[in-house]
Amino acid sequence: MIEQCTKYIKKKGLRLTKQRIKLVQEIAQMNQHFDVDLLISVMKKKKINISRATVYRTLPILQECGVIREVTQLDNKVYYENNYNKKHHDHMICLNCGRIIEFFDNDIERLQDKICAKSCFKPEKHRLIIYGLCEDCGGGKND
């Protein structure tokens, strides 16, 4: 993951700064969905200095080079996920407890491509989020 970023940053003529390296290292260890505040508090706990502005400036770069992905916006706050070495997937979000469940379905992906082709639309990325109730919150006892 760090390598992929390094390569991208160099190719773009950007600079490989301490802050960028540290932030990528931190995100590489994340296995949960995260927002800016979580990143900052984790860095702070580890005594790594990085300003809020720099975090905000770095995340779009990491998104461009594909190591992170924007998951959703809840309460006007953007949530990201580590996207490195992860195959594409979509999300179910529980409206009751906020749990985020990942899923992947090849057929849906294929259907999307078919629909795009029909409309002469060239898909770049997509986002599918299903909102509802998870098993624990009443989803199981389906009516």
Added chain:
Amino acid sequence: MIEQCTKYIKKKGLRLTKQRIKLVQEIAQMNQHFDVDLLISVMKKKKINISRATVYRTLPILQECGVIREVTQLDNKVYYENNYNKKHHDHMICLNCGRIIEFFDNDIERLQDKICAKSCFKPEKHRLIIYGLCEDCGGGKND
């Protein structure tokens, strides 16, 4: 559409105010996607008095009763669409010109239900947005 809102507002014990009625009437005539600013400017042009705060307060009500739907958030701005008498559909958004194209596919809907059932997740609503290039912006000349 106005009827559906009226019914909902009464059932909820809310009040049928001038502002709410006027806003619904305005939205009923909208056949494009809109944001808060557009609504306000349309109302202003027609000399209908309604404050920004009231618009913000009314939209969630209209969403609850199902006559409008949140489409997407672009540049930190929420866009809605008239949802009255419209069957469910999803969207393709052109990353170049911003065009929003609606589409519907029964198979995708069915697949989603299947996936949810497998995870004991009870779907309430979903949002599928495909980002890419529309026909005019280079989508047609697909590689």
Added chain:
DNA sequence: ATTTTTATTGAGAATGAATCTCAAATGCAA
């Protein structure tokens, strides 16, 4: 290794959408 050039950083100010506050206005039931 040192200098030069130019991107990046940090701190705080600025922006802007959305929410909140509270007194005045207004639906609505009796």
Added chain:
DNA sequence: TTGCATTTGAGATTCATTCTCAATAAAAAT
């Protein structure tokens, strides 16, 4: 028409995100 709770409007407030700009540091040039 009265009483009362809800709603409105105007502006203040919140809060995530972006911007500004002087200081710093990475990479290139010497």
